[in-house]
Amino acid sequence: AQSVAQPEDQVNVAEGNPLTVKCTYSVSGNPYLFWYVQYPNRGLQFLLKYITGDNLVKGSYGFEAEFNKSQTSFHLKKPSALVSDSALYFCAVEVGGFKTIFGAGTRLFVKA
Amino acid sequence: GAVVSQHPSWVICKSGTSVKIECRSLDFQATTMFWYRQFPKQSLMLMATSNEGSKATYEQGVEKDKFLINHASLTLSTLTVTSAHPEDSSFYICSARGGASTGELFFGEGSRLTVL
DSSP states (O other), rough: OOOEEEOEEEEEEETTTTTEEEEEEOOOOOOOOEEEETTSSSSSSEEEEOOOSSEEEEGGGOOOEETTTTTTEEEEEEEEEGGGEEEEEEEEEEEETTEEEEOOOOOEEEEE | OOOOOEOSSSSEOOOOOOOOEEEEEEESOOSEEEEEETTOOOOOEEEEEETTOOOEEEEOOTTTEEEEEEEEEOOOOOOOSSSSOGGGGGEEEEEEEOOTTTSOEEEEOOOEEEEO
C-alpha cells in the first residue's frame, strides 16, 4: 500500500536552532514529494517539492528538504528556526500522477 | 502562486439543514478540484475528487448522498452537506492544482462547519 509516514507528532526546537521534520514514504515508481504548512484554522500552503534532479530542494521561508531514495525519506529542514515557523507540517506524495496522499502531520513548536 | 478561495470560512447550522461550501480558483482554470475533511489534530482525509462537467469521484466510505459535489464550471466547485448532523462538524478544505504548475496543490482557506 502506498503511504506517507511522519513519525513525530510534535517537534520542539529553540529559536535559532536548526530544525528537522521527518518524513518517509512507501510508493511504487518515482515519487513526487511535497511539504505543506498549515497555520491554525487555515488551509495548507505549499512549501516545496521534489520531482526530479538535485536531491536537496529549497523552498519558501528558508525551508529545504532532502530526498533520499535509498532511505525513502524526504525530511524537511531549516538551519535556524523562527517562532513564526510554529505550525502544522504535512509531508505528501503524489501517486498515480493524480492523487495526493498526506502524512499525519507534525506539529512544530519553536520556543523563543 | 495560484489562488483558491473558499467560502464561507465559518458556518453554524442547525441539525437537519443543508450547508453549501464554495471553492473557486481565482486566477486559473481547474478541471479538477479535491475536497478534504480534517478532524482536530489529524491529517487531511480526501473525500472526493471533483471533475468539471462530470460526476465527482468519491473515496471509499464517503456518502455520496450526504456530501453532494457539483463542479459546474472551470473555476467553481461546491460541496453541499445535506441534512447535517453534529457528527458532520469538521473543517472542510478544497484544493486544486495550479494551471501551469507541476504537481503542487493550492488550497482554499478552509471552512469550519459546526452543526448544533
